[in-house]
Amino acid sequence: MNIFDGLYGYEKLMLLCGLILFVFALAAITVMIVQRRDFKMAMALIVLAIVLMGFPGIQAVKFSQDTVELDRIRMQPQAPTDPVQKQQAQQALSNLEQRAAGNPQLQAQVSDGYRAIGEVDKAYRLAQSVLHEKPSAQVQATLVPVLTAKLNQVQANAPITAPPPAAAASAPPAAASTAVATAPPAGIGSVAATPAPAPASSTPAATAPMDSARQHQIAEIATQLQSTGAVLPAASHAALAKAYVVLGQPQKAQANVDAARRIDPNIRINPAVLRAARTGSHP
Numbered sequence: 104m105n106i107f108d109g110l111y112g113y114e115k116l117m118l119l120c121g122l123i124l125f126v127f128a129l130a131a132i133t134v135m136i137v138q139r140r141d142f143k144m145a146m147a148l149i150v151l152a153i154v155l156m157g158f159p160g161i162q163a164v165k166f167s168q169d170t171v172e173l174d175r176i177r178m179q180p181q182a183p184t185d186p187v188q189k190q191q192a193q194q195a196l197s198n199l200e201q202r203a204a205g206n207p208q209l210q211a212q213v214s215d216g217y218r219a220i221g222e223v224d225k226a227y228r229l230a231q232s233v234l235h236e237k238p239s240a241q242v243q244a245t246l247v248p249v250l251t252a253k254l255n256q257v258q259a260n261a262p263i264t265a266p267p268p269a270a271a272a273s274a275p276p277a278a279a280s281t282a283v284a285t286a287p288p289a290g291i292g293s294v295a296a297t298p299a300p301a302p303a304s305s306t307p308a309a310t311a312p313m314d315s316a317r318q319h320q321i322a323e324i325a326t327q328l329q330s331t332g333a334v335l336p337a338a339s340h341a342a343l344a345k346a347y348v349v350l351g352q353p354q355k356a357q358a359n360v361d362a363a364r365r366i367d368p369n370i371r372i373n374p375a376v377l378r379a380a381r382t383g384s385h386p
Contacts, residue, residue, distance in 0.1 A: 109166030109202045114159040121155030128152055166202060169195045170209075173216050182221030192220045200229070207238040211245035218249045227253040234327060244333035251339045254324045254346060257317065261349045263375040321346050337367035344372060348379040356380035 107115050128148035135142035172195045183189045196216045203209040210233045217226035230249045233242060325346045328339060335343075340363035347356035357380040363370050 106163065108163070108206075109170075109199075110159055110162060111202070114162055117155050118159040121152045121157075121159075124148060124155065125152035165198070169199050173199060173212055176216045177212065177219050179219050182219065189220055192216070193222070196220070207233050207236060207242045208245065211238070211242045211249075214249050215245055218252045223249075223252050223256050240332055243331035247328065247331055247333050247335060247339060250324055250328040250331070251336075251342050254321065254328060254342045257320050257324060258342075258345055258349055261317070261321070261345070263345070263348055263373070263379060318350060322350055325350075335362070337363040337370045340366065341370055341372050344380060345376045348376050353380050353382070 106118070110118065128145050131145040131148065132142045135145060172192070176192050176196070183192065196213055199209065199216075200213045203213055210229060214226045214229040214233065217223075217229065226249045230246045230253075233246065325343055328335070328343065340359040344356045344359040344363065347353070347359065356376065360372060360377060360380050363372065
């Protein structure tokens with residue numbers, strides 16, 4: 104950490120100008136004392152230099168305090184339940200986020216801070232902006248808890264018993280062919296039977312886009328998590344195991360179950376996920 108960390112451009116300029124002016128004023132005072140001249144004007148320059156350095160200095164101290172608070176926030180085992188405490192943490196994180204531009208490591212730490220206080224959506228949005236810049240391996244490793252939390256959030260209520268995507272895609276044509284085969288001859292009966300398929304077909308049309316979008320998001324986050332190149336903790340492998348079960352890829356799910364148990368033999372994994380991964384099919 105250097106003296107310019109966390110300062111805006113104009114604050115850096117103020118600090119630099121203040122330092123230069125301060126050195127110049129000291130030199131001027133020295134010369135005037137030697138020449139027995141009045142150095143009141145030089146003293147005014149000293150005051151101006153102190154003012155120029157003071158404001159950025161105060162901001163730097165606040166930034167340093169916020170970084171200490173950030174470390175404390177990230178170390179919390181669970182999100183704060185006290186509204187006042189959470190609001191204070193949000194304020195510190197917001198201040199750091201504003202001053203973290205151009206500093207991917209700090210942005211990643213702030214993202215993890217939002218995750219630690221339960222603001223998973225905000226944490227993931229910031230993480231995505233950091234990942235878009237293709238950061239270093241260290242920065243990506245910092246984002247692993249954020250990606251894991253977002254993956255768990257998205258698939259929190261995902262049905263593990265759902266059929267694989269291929270089976271789901273083949274269901275509508277079968278239903279349609281059955282309807283055609285059983286359609287009554289033209290006449291009074293056909294008029295009464297015609298509206299019947301409409302409600303049944305409208306239900307999949309309403310729910311399919313939501314399920315598809317959700318599966319796409321799960322697949323995207325899982326890819327981001329595995330592409331970090333970091334050594335994943337057991338919790339991340341457990342989240343990936345469920346993700347691959349939901350996506351209909353039981354072999355990848357089993358590989359992540361095994362990895363999670365190697366890291367932490369006592370880790371708790373959803374029994375339905377274990378069965379689906381082990382048998383290669385949904386329960």
